[in-house]
Amino acid sequence: MRMLTAMLISAGLLAGCGETVQTAGDYRGKTDAKPYEANYGGDKAKWESTLRARNQSQNEYKRVQ
Amino acid sequence: MARMKFLCDSERCIECNGCVTACKNENETPWGIQRRRVVTLGDGLPGEKSVSVACMHCSDAPCMAVCPTDCFYRTDEGVVLHDKDQCIGCGYCFYACPFGAPQFPQEGNFGIRGKMDKCTFCAGGPEKDGSPDEYKKYGGNRLSEGKLPLCAEMCSTKALLAGDADVISEIFRERALTRGKGGELWGWQQAYGKDGAPAPAKKEVQK
Numbered sequence: 001m002r003m004l005t006a007m008l009i010s011a012g013l014l015a016g017c018g019e020t021v022q023t024a025g026d027y028r029g030k031t032d033a034k035p036y037e038a039n040y041g042g043d044k045a046k047w048e049s050t051l052r053a054r055n056q057s058q059n060e061y062k063r064v065q
Numbered sequence: 066m067a068r069m070k071f072l073c074d075s076e077r078c079i080e081c082n083g084c085v086t087a088c089k090n091e092n093e094t095p096w097g098i099q100r101r102r103v104v105t106l107g108d109g110l111p112g113e114k115s116v117s118v119a120c121m122h123c124s125d126a127p128c129m130a131v132c133p134t135d136c137f138y139r140t141d142e143g144v145v146l147h148d149k150d151q152c153i154g155c156g157y158c159f160y161a162c163p164f165g166a167p168q169f170p171q172e173g174n175f176g177i178r179g180k181m182d183k184c185t186f187c188a189g190g191p192e193k194d195g196s197p198d199e200y201k202k203y204g205g206n207r208l209s210e211g212k213l214p215l216c217a218e219m220c221s222t223k224a225l226l227a228g229d230a231d232v233i234s235e236i237f238r239e240r241a242l243t244r245g246k247g248g249e250l251w252g253w254q255q256a257y258g259k260d261g262a263p264a265p266a267k268k269e270v271q272k
Contacts, residue, residue, distance in 0.1 A: 026135060029191055038195055039194070051229070054228070058228065059241070
């Protein structure tokens with residue numbers, strides 16, 4: 001009986017060590033438009049290529065050959 | 066489009082606070098709101114290092130996890146934004162954020178907190194892109210204009226890089242390889258290393 005009690009207590013204590021999965025809840029605010037809709041008429045590829053070129057302007061090894 | 070990230074090269078940052086000024090000017094943030102700030106380690110001592118810090122737009126953002134009103138969302142580009150109309154100013158995100166990014170205006174009497182404000186990666190918020198409402202609540206929306214955050218674009222030494230994580234990490238990698246040091250500062254393999262590529266060798270400094 002004491003053994004059983006000890007086992008139950010141990011199991012109960014160990015259960016407290018378990019880690020439950022924590023995930024962010026679903027967004028409940030207003031929906032946001034895609035960034036390429038307002039100024040690029042929904043042309044995602046064009047917007048991405050503009051950003052890619054802009055990104056490379058931060059690389060002085062590419063800017064100054 | 067991959068993830069949008071900031072990367073600050075502490076070997077280059079000269080603590081000029083140009084990024085802070087650019088951010089405040091672009092977004093017209095109120096008095097006391099610092100979306101971006103420069104932190105200096107070992108200030109005044111030989112080998113001091115400065116790093117520009119703002120919201121890092123975490124891939125697994127703790128602010129999103131703790132928000133009781135679920136006002137945060139992540140865009141397809143990996144930018145973490147929030148809806149100010151949903152925010153109740155509880156401050157949980159401030160405690161959860163390891164970078165101290167969330168800012169709270171002291172709008173009312175007795176130090177009552179206003180709605181949270183943070184770096185938007187110059188991507189505005191959930192209002193019509195480029196509208197006065199968006200500007201008033203979230204600041205400028207440069208991303209929708211095909212531009213990068215002004216803090217990075219204004220950086221005089223190009224210490225602060227912003228953009229697609231793959232691209233800016235490649236720029237940083239090339240830079241660290243060219244100068245022969247600095248790659249180890251941020252944990253090369255964990256964060257910016259290519260598969261199987263070794264970290265750049267550290268040059269021996271002649272004394």
